Amino acid sequence: MSKKKKEDLAAPGSPAWMATFSDLMNLLLCFFVLLFSMSSVDAKKFDEVAASFSQTFSIFEAGATAIGDGILISNGVSQLNELDKYINSTGKTAESEQDVDVFEEFEEKKLSESEELAEKVEEALAEDGNQHEGDISVDFTSQYVSLTLNGAFLFDSGSDQLKEEALPLLDKVGMILVRYAESTIEIEGHTDNVPISNSKFANNDVLSSFRALSVFDYFMSTTSLEPSVLKHSGRGEHIPIADNTTPEGRAQNRRVEIKIYTELSGY
Numbered sequence: 001m002s003k004k005k006k007e008d009l010a011a012p013g014s015p016a017w018m019a020t021f022s023d024l025m026n027l028l029l030c031f032f033v034l035l036f037s038m039s040s041v042d043a044k045k046f047d048e049v050a051a052s053f054s055q056t057f058s059i060f061e062a063g064a065t066a067i068g069d070g071i072l073i074s075n076g077v078s079q080l081n082e083l084d085k086y087i088n089s090t091g092k093t094a095e096s097e098q099d100v101d102v103f104e105e106f107e108e109k110k111l112s113e114s115e116e117l118a119e120k121v122e123e124a125l126a127e128d129g130n131q132h133e134g135d136i137s138v139d140f141t142s143q144y145v146s147l148t149l150n151g152a153f154l155f156d157s158g159s160d161q162l163k164e165e166a167l168p169l170l171d172k173v174g175m176i177l178v179r180y181a182e183s184t185i186e187i188e189g190h191t192d193n194v195p196i197s198n199s200k201f202a203n204n205d206v207l208s209s210f211r212a213l214s215v216f217d218y219f220m221s222t223t224s225l226e227p228s229v230l231k232h233s234g235r236g237e238h239i240p241i242a243d244n245t246t247p248e249g250r251a252q253n254r255r256v257e258i259k260i261y262t263e264l265s266g267y
Contacts, residue, residue: 107142110264114140117180117262121145124176132169143265144186147173151190151211151254158196160210162218170215173258174223184267186231186259187212187219192250193237209234215256 118140125136135153139146154166162170177185189208201207212232219225242249261267 106264110142110262111140113262113264114142114145117260118145120180121147121176121260124179125172128172132172135166135169136173143267144259144261147176147258147260149173149256149258150251151256152251154215154256155211158198158201158207160201160207160214162214167218170218171222174219174225177219177225177258177260178223181225181229181260183229183261183263183265184231185225185229186233186261187215188232188257188259189213189215189234190239190253190255190257191237192253193240193244194250203236205234205236207234208236211256215258 118138122138125132125138135150137148139148149166149169153169154162156163189210189212191204191208193204196204196207201210209232212234216230216232219230220227237244237253240249240253241255242252244250244253
């Protein structure tokens, strides 16, 4: 019986040509390093080449370089505290003087509109001879005109039921809202900080919400105002306008505020 030939086994290690190729690459690397070490670099040409690459691959508009033509960035993060100074020197301020002027002019226009509306409201309230003076006051901001009604005049202590004697004043206010309100109307209920807890009201937040809702319901039943423009909310004791440590201050804090937002308020 003839013996089978043994299969040729692969030589251990890498092929012989790979060792020769590696030696060649190492020699070439050493050769170019030697050439570079013996050469002199023209700094001006080097900067031109670097600038060319920077403009070609820049992510800024129109091939621009980094902030300040690369000065701030290339000099390190420590230079970033000069960013505001650089931006101001280029005229690219975060908020230009022109923008500020436009904003101030718009604010003045909004304030003037609120002041004009407040005057109309005060004139309408004075038509009855100021018989409710002390029960209602008028103020305004650049956003709205506010009518503040005395809470003790509107409600008995711990109640959300409107008093009969308060209805004529609410009728007057409702007429003013129909006549002058051209945007959102917000009814806010406010209380003092004396705790309340009974079968109907768990705390001042609930009481203030029910009082605002009572005024809202009254306007819905007596005026032609659209429900979509009326909002009501209870603010409880959290936005006092006077000192809650005195009886007089607590009386001022028990109130209902009706805010008539102007058209320019954007509310």
